[in-house]
Amino acid sequence: MNIQKIEQILKDQKQPKFRLGQIKKAVYQDGISNFSEISTIPKELRSVLEKERVLSFEVEKVLVSKDGNSAKALVKLNDGNKIETVLISPKTDIWSVCISCQVGCPMNCAFCATGQTGFKRNLTAEEIVDQVLFWKGWLLGTKSPIGDLVPRRVSNVVYMGMGEPFLNWEEVLESLKILSDPKGMSFGSRSISISTVGIPGGIEKLTEDFPQVNLAVSLHFPQDENRDAFMPANKNLSLEKLKIELEKYFQKSNRKVFLEYILFSRLNDSEKDAKNLLGYIKSFEKPQLLHVNLIRYNSSSNNQETRDKKQKITKADKFVSSSSEQAIKFRNYLLENKINCTIRRSLGADIEGACGQLAGKK
Numbered sequence: 087m088n089i090q091k092i093e094q095i096l097k098d099q100k101q102p103k104f105r106l107g108q109i110k111k112a113v114y115q116d117g118i119s120n121f122s123e124i125s126t127i128p129k130e131l132r133s134v135l136e137k138e139r140v141l142s143f144e145v146e147k148v149l150v151s152k153d154g155n156s157a158k159a160l161v162k163l164n165d166g167n168k169i170e171t172v173l174i175s176p177k178t179d180i181w182s183v184c185i186s187c188q189v190g191c192p193m194n195c196a197f198c199a200t201g202q203t204g205f206k207r208n209l210t211a212e213e214i215v216d217q218v219l220f221w222k223g224w225l226l227g228t229k230s231p232i233g234d235l236v237p238r239r240v241s242n243v244v245y246m247g248m249g250e251p252f253l254n255w256e257e258v259l260e261s262l263k264i265l266s267d268p269k270g271m272s273f274g275s276r277s278i279s280i281s282t283v284g285i286p287g288g289i290e291k292l293t294e295d296f297p298q299v300n301l302a303v304s305l306h307f308p309q310d311e312n313r314d315a316f317m318p319a320n321k322n323l324s325l326e327k328l329k330i331e332l333e334k335y336f337q338k339s340n341r342k343v344f345l346e347y348i349l350f351s352r353l354n355d356s357e358k359d360a361k362n363l364l365g366y367i368k369s370f371e372k373p374q375l376l377h378v379n380l381i382r383y384n385s386s387s388n389n390q391e392t393r394d395k396k397q398k399i400t401k402a403d404k405f406v407s408s409s410s411e412q413a414i415k416f417r418n419y420l421l422e423n424k425i426n427c428t429i430r431r432s433l434g435a436d437i438e439g440a441c442g443q444l445a446g447k448k
């Protein structure tokens with residue numbers, strides 16, 4: 087919802103200031119998706135606002151996974167660019183919205199489909215918040231194909247869709263304010279998580295501007311050599327420098343940080359790799375504040391083998407997911423060494439809505 091525009095209309099219509107609060111309540115909290123349906127404002131104002139759309143974009147398609155636990159929306163922005171946004175239910179009665187903050191991503195991690203599409207532009211705070219608004223309305227809508235599960239409301243928001251939040255901090259920060267504002271969407275800060283690949287100064291900005299939300303770091307490789315090879319961002323913020331930024335964060339916030347670790351077969355899933363990860367974590371002053379989330383690699387059609395007319399392989403997926411046995415071994419090694427660790431269930435892989443599969447194409 088474009089707040090500035092609404093404010094201008096209210097001013098032009100010589101409406102009292104409290105009208106904005108009524109509109110915000112109706113849209114952000116009650117999930118009303120049409121200004122004409124806001125019963126708390128005068129009829130004349132409704133008919134003026136009727137011409138405006140609540141969402142800043144159009145949703146072209148919604149795909150629902152077979153198990154009904156996730157859905158992915160293809161969104162067409164006003165300038166024709168496309169992004170994806172995902173709704174997942176990791177547990178009964180819990181709905182998390184996974185939002186994008188950029189069109190594409192400039193980070194270019196070798197295993198991530200978003201990076202392969204290149205970077206187009208940053209999203210505005212409005213475009214970020216509208217993804218949550220869209221899913222809120224979709225869950226409330228009677229036509230949503232996801233059963234009769236209750237409660238049909240969004241419980242969490244994770245910035246784990248397309249893009250790198252700390253490269254679009256101003257707009258992300260503005261969106262965080264709207265999402266957590268008691269007069270906005272009123273999410274508790276603890277229900278919001280930001281994930282970063284690690285950008286110099288990024289975590290510091292979070293600590294200064296919005297320390298209440300959860301922080302996740304996409305680590306994936308506990309040694310610079312491998313991290314450099316597959317995650318170019320590591321060249322600007324090596325593991326040692328990342329550690330310094332995290333130690334500062336711990337000193338100020340004393341809050342837990344999640345380390346995301348994708349398990350790739352034979353690349354980073356051996357006992358030696360687990361030992362390296364353990365060494366990295368143990369080198370922190372308070373290792374107990376780090377929680378490892380293991381995710382098995384999700385393949386995507388963007389990374390998969392493609393063949394030319396002569397059936398010659400032109401592009402092959404060089405990454406293979408670890409087996410679940412290997413994931414359990416890896417986790418157990420960390421647990422035995424007193425490191426908090428969980429294996430994250432991957433949701434929405436059949437609709438290419440899982441981590442690292444968002445390419446803004448289908």
Ligand code: SAH
Binds near residue numbers: 283381386
């Ligand atoms: N740029 C931020 C936000 C994106 S979050 C970040 O990197 O943290 C998306 C998460 O999915 C990241 O942890 C990312 O590393 C992970 N991911 C990317 N490709 C993946 C894949 N193919 N399988 C599983 N996870 C993947």
